[in-house]
Amino acid sequence: MKSHGKKLISIGFVLLMVVVAGGGQNVFAADTLKFGFIADVSGIGATFYKSQKAGIDLFIEEINAKGGILGKKLEVIVRDAQLKPDIGANLARELILSEKCDYLIGPTSSAVALAVTKVAKEFKKIIYFHTSNSEALTTTDFQPYMFQVVPNTGIEGRGMALFLSKKPYKKYALIGPDYAYGHDQLDNFKKELAKRKPDAEVVDTVWVKIGESNLSPFIPTLMAKSPDAVYSAFWGGQLSSFLKQAAPYGVLKKAAVSSLFDLDLLRAMGADMPENLTGYARCPFYAVNTPEMKAFVKKYYEKFHEWPADWAIMAYDGLVAATTAMQKANSTDPEEVVKVLGGLKFASLRGERYIRAEDHMANVGIYVGVTHKDPQYKDFLIMKDVVEIPAEQIWLSVDEVKKLQAGK
Known part of the structure; x- marks a missing residue:
């Protein structure tokens, strides 16, 4: 009996080792x-x-x-x-x-x-x-x-149109990357601006290949019709390039420039980031x-x-x-x-x-504010006077969503 019991224990131990070595991987997974x-x-x-x-x-x-x-x-x-x-x-x-x-x-x-x-x-x-x-x-x-x-791009585009429609600007020029995000963003901005401020006019829209860093050739076209305001759908490094290259053309002095001013962009720009620009962020920790x-x-x-x-x-x-x-x-x-x-x-x-x-x-929703220097953050600018525009004010209605989902 003892010998038989030892054999059973040995067999059980071997089976346990097989499970651990092979099938046991699924247990841990x-x-x-x-x-x-x-x-x-x-x-x-x-x-x-x-x-x-x-x-x-x-x-x-x-x-x-x-x-x-x-x-x-x-x-x-x-x-x-x-x-x-x-x-x-x-x-x-x-x-x-x-x-x-x-x-x-x-x-x-x-x-x-x-x-x-x-x-x-x-x-x-x-x-x-x-x-x-x-x-x-x-x-x-x-x-x-x-x-x-x-x-989403609709909330952002419509949210910024809502905010800027309360400003005195009448002539807008738009610029952004030529792919889904840029088109969604700027299309929604234009539609909402027309609804909120019918006397405002979008005088030009300039499309740029995503990732293109040499933006100087596009800036004269953007400013050709003397806009009061420029709204950009650029982000990240492309937005940084735009802001830096726009300065020598006097864009920031001739028009109010707005865009997505997230923390990584503000950090990357550092001391080169202009003050008093109105922009938005998706979730600024400081606000x-x-x-x-x-x-x-x-x-x-x-x-x-x-x-x-x-x-x-x-x-x-x-x-x-x-x-x-x-x-x-x-x-x-x-x-x-x-x-x-x-x-x-x-x-x-x-x-x-x-x-x-x-x-x-x-x-x-989005958070809209104005760029400025804050002594707490010495290496980069943040936005002040930040207000939240809740999603419920600017997202599509349920009926609008259902129509789009149904392909109508």
């Missing part, structure tokens, strides 16, 4: 929830990626220290889409099929986002968008396995006075020794929303989580927010 981050790491997306990844890493570090979500630790796997839609779509498939990611984190480029959202729909994996923000993602290209925590934001900024600064850019905040917020949905569904299965996305309330760093059921757009 089941304890990990993988997020595939289709990032735009290289080129003009590099600065954005650094901030996005920092926000994601901080969230994962915090939640894993608390035991994870529903007993699972979070892990992020990064791929570089290089701002190219075809590469982004292929990488999304690789992350799902090879890396076994159940959730995807969207890119910087809206063009890439429109490609990868189709892959997420195909495989029924949830993706959230924190920086890429084409309104098409929630309208003509909407699919239920996505949600957006960044103000959002919530307990959640204050706690986040403190932890972020202690960990990374710099202030958090808008991209870090929104990437973090997306994970807040995703894990809140998992808790509500009491499951990490995307098929269960997708059922609770519509109407979901979550504790955003911007205060409590919700995801609208019809388009999975979070009610996040």
Whole structure:
């Protein structure tokens, strides 16, 4: 009997080793929830990626220290889409099929986002968008396995038109990158401006290839009809180039220039950033006075020794929303989580927010202010007199969303 018992124990031990060495990998994998981050790491997306990844890493570090979500630790796997839609779509498939990611984190480029959202729909994996923000993602290209925590191009374009319509400017010239984001942004600006201020006129719209850094040839055309105001849809390095190259032409003295003045742009410009320009940001830490934001900024600064850019905040917020949905569904299965996305309330760093059921757009607005020097931030300018324009004032109505989703 003793000999027989020892044999059974030996056989059991061998089987256990086989499970651990082979099939046991699946046991350990089941304890990990993988997020595939289709990032735009290289080129003009590099600065954005650094901030996005920092926000994601901080969230994962915090939640894993608390035991994870529903007993699972979070892990992020990064791929570089290089701002190219075809590469982004292929990488999304690789992350799902090879890396076994159940959730995807969207890119910087809206063009890439429109490609990868189709892959997420195909495989029924949830993706959230924190920086890429084409309104098409929630309208003509909407699919239920996505949600957006960044103000979309419609909210931005209409929000700035609403704000600037109260100024005395009558003649506007527009300039922006020639792809989905730029067209969405400027088209919405023009339509809203016409509605809010019928006597205002857009005298010219200038399109520039995304990533083009030599903008001097385009500036004379932009200013040819003597606009009172210039509204730009540039971002990142292209916006920095525009502001620097516009100065010798006297653009900043001849017209009121407005654009997206996020923290990374302000830091990159440093002392070269002009004062008294009206612009907007998506989530400026210095202008959002919530307990959640204050706690986040403190932890972020202690960990990374710099202030958090808008991209870090929104990437973090997306994970807040995703894990809140998992808790509500009491499951990490995307098929269960997708059922609770519509109407979901979550504790955003911007205060409590919700995801609208019809388009999975979070009610996040824009923050408009004027650039100035602040003694607390010696190396870069921030915006003062910041006001929030809530999403509810400027996003599409539910009826408008449904018509666009239906192709009408």
